Structure formats: structure tokens, C-alpha cells
Amino acid sequence: MKIPIYQIDAFTKTLFGGNPAAICHLPYxxxxxxxxxxxxxxxxxxxxYFVKKGDIYEIRxxxxxxxxxxxxxxTLASAFVIFNYIDSAINEVTFSSKSGILKAKKEENGSITLDFPSRPPAPVKIPDEVFNALKSKPIATFAARDIIIELCSEEDVLNEIPDLSLLKKLPYLCIILTSxxxxxxxxxxxxxANGIIQPEDPVTGSAHASLVPFWAERLNKTTLKAQQLSARKGELDCKIDGDRVFLSGYSVPYLTGEIEI
Structure with missing residues (x-):
């Protein structure tokens, strides 16, 4: 069996920037x-992975x-693959996922806008592990699927070297530093904290499902610009509307090929 595979750099205009994802188009x-x-x-x-089912794509x-x-x-990379390699005539794709219905829209400027569920984080007591793992003093912590740790400044976020071994027992998928x-x-x-291959994620769209409502409330605005300060760097144009978060970004193809299994 041969499976088409694409490697796409997402949330970037520049090759070797953003976050690389491998995307497999499966027949079933x-x-x-x-x-x-x-x-x-x-x-x-x-x-x-995505599989076409009628007018939508199931995605995992x-x-x-x-x-x-x-x-x-x-998801951004999957939409890029569909728009550029599978069905260039369409401008919007609907995905069915474990997080419900997601949509992706091709914009006139070449970016793609994702329509995701908003996951507003709730305040939680700062865990002792956070105090012990950071050299910067956290202002507060908030949690949904991920834990958000608010720091005082962009410099603190950029210069922090968290001791992830102290954060592994926290019941969250991602540890987010923000300011x-x-x-x-x-x-x-x-x-x-459990990532053996890549402990720091270059650009994390799903984390912004919580970061956008968090900062929208704090800054009293519904349209925001976000930067993820990883080595590869990423940029996202964000908007919140009710219980939906919209994330816009670019993608750059790196390779196309086939897997044989």
C-alpha cells in the first residue's frame, strides 16, 4: 500500500520556519x-491523517x-495540502475531529484561517512544581487542557529555561509560558513535559484556543496578533467570536512523497 505524504511548515511564510507537520492522505x-x-x-x-467522507474530511x-x-x-497543513494538491477549486474545507467540527478557509492573501473551538482557561492555584521549575516568578496560572503560566515580560518568556522534569506530573498536555x-x-x-523528541513546540495552534480567549479578555479586544518565541518562530493572526477562535497563518511545502507499508 502506498500513502501520499506531505511535510509542510505551518504558521510561517519561510521554509524551515514555523512548525513542521507530516500529513498523510488516507483512502480509509x-x-x-x-x-x-x-x-x-x-x-x-x-x-x-485525513480521510474524505462525503463533503467533509475526518482528521486525526x-x-x-x-x-x-x-x-x-x-490542521493548517492538512488544509494547505487539500487546497494545493487535492482540490484547488474549493476555498473552504470542513473537518470532523475528536474536538468537533473544524473549518479551514483559504484567504485571498494566501493565508488559511482555522475555525476552532474556544477553550477559555480558568484560574488555578500556582502549583509548587511551577515555582520550582522556573527562574522567573509567575504572576498567575490558568488551565484548560493546557496550563498557562503568565510571566511579567516578553524577556522573561524568551529567556526562561524551565526544568521540565519537575513539570511532568502536572495533569496537562502542554506547559505554556506567556506575557x-x-x-x-x-x-x-x-x-x-513528556516530549522526548521535541520538548519545545515551535508553533502550537491548539494552545491558542486557550491563549486567545485569555488575552482577549485581558486586553479587551477581539482581534489579536500572536508570536510564539521558539527557535523557528511562528506568527498567528487571531480573532475570537463567541465560543469560536479563528487562527490565520501561512504554510510552506517542504516535501512530497509516498509511504510504502
Missing amino acids: WLDDQTLQNIAIENNLAETG WFMPHAEIDLCGHA KGRNADFVSRVFD
Whole structure:
């Protein structure tokens, strides 16, 4: 069996920037272990899979160690693949996922806008592990699927070297450091305390499902610019409307090929 595979750099205009995702266009769903093995073999933060069912695409996302419920950059990359390699006549695609219906729209400027569920975080007591793992003093912590740690400044976010070994026992998928930005409304860095291959994620769309409502309320605005301060860097144009978050960004293709299994 031969499976088309694409590697796309998402949330960037520049090759080798943003967040790389491997995207596989499947004719039908393979068993979960095979999907996991492909993700392990790809050795990227995320491998996205989609299968066309009628007018929509079912989509799933696998890290090298587990399937997750929502991934922004691999959804953006999947939409890029569909718009550019599968059906160039359409301007919008609907995905069915474990997080409900997601949409992606091709914009006139070449960017793609994702329509995701908003996941507003709630205040939580700052865990002792956070105090011990950071050299910067956290202002407050908030949580949904991920834990958001607010720091005083962009410099604190950029210069922090968290001790992830102290954060592994926290019951969250991602550890997010954030603050107001100098050249953006807010900045962030995102870590997976259990990530063996890549502890820091270059650009994390799903984390912005919580970051956008958090900063929209704090800054009293519904349209925001975000920067993720990883080594590869990422930029997102964000908007919140009710219980939906809209994330816009660009993608750049790196490779196309086939997997043979």
C-alpha cells in the first residue's frame, strides 16, 4: 500500500520556519497501531491523517508517543495540502475531529484561517512544581487542557529555561509560558513535559484556543496578533467570536512523497 505524504511548515511564510507537520492522505482509516508507527517513523511533533467522507474530511493527529484531541499546525497543513494538491477549486474545507467540527478557509492573501473551538482557561492555584521549575516568578496560572503560566515580560518568556522534569506530573498536555508582547499583543512558548523528541513546540495552534480567549479578555479586544518565541518562530493572526477562535497563518511545502507499508 502506498500513502501520499506531505511535510509542510505551518504558521510561517519561510521554509524551515514555523512548525513542521507530516500529513498523510488516507483512502480509509488504518488501524491505530499503524497510525502510531507512522508517526514514530516520521519523528516529528505531529503527523496528521485525513480521510474524505462525503463533503467533509475526518482528521486525526498523532504525536510520536500518543494521539491527541486537537492540533492547530497539522490542521493548517492538512488544509494547505487539500487546497494545493487535492482540490484547488474549493476555498473552504470542513473537518470532523475528536474536538468537533473544524473549518479551514483559504484567504485571498494566501493565508488559511482555522475555525476552532474556544477553550477559555480558568484560574488555578500556582502549583509548587511551577515555582520550582522556573527562574522567573509567575504572576498567575490558568488551565484548560493546557496550563498557562503568565510571566511579567516578553524577556522573561524568551529567556526562561524551565526544568521540565519537575513539570511532568502536572495533569496537562502542554506547559505554556506567556506575557504581553512588544511587537505583538501577546507572546508565548509551549512545552511538552513528556516530549522526548521535541520538548519545545515551535508553533502550537491548539494552545491558542486557550491563549486567545485569555488575552482577549485581558486586553479587551477581539482581534489579536500572536508570536510564539521558539527557535523557528511562528506568527498567528487571531480573532475570537463567541465560543469560536479563528487562527490565520501561512504554510510552506517542504516535501512530497509516498509511504510504502
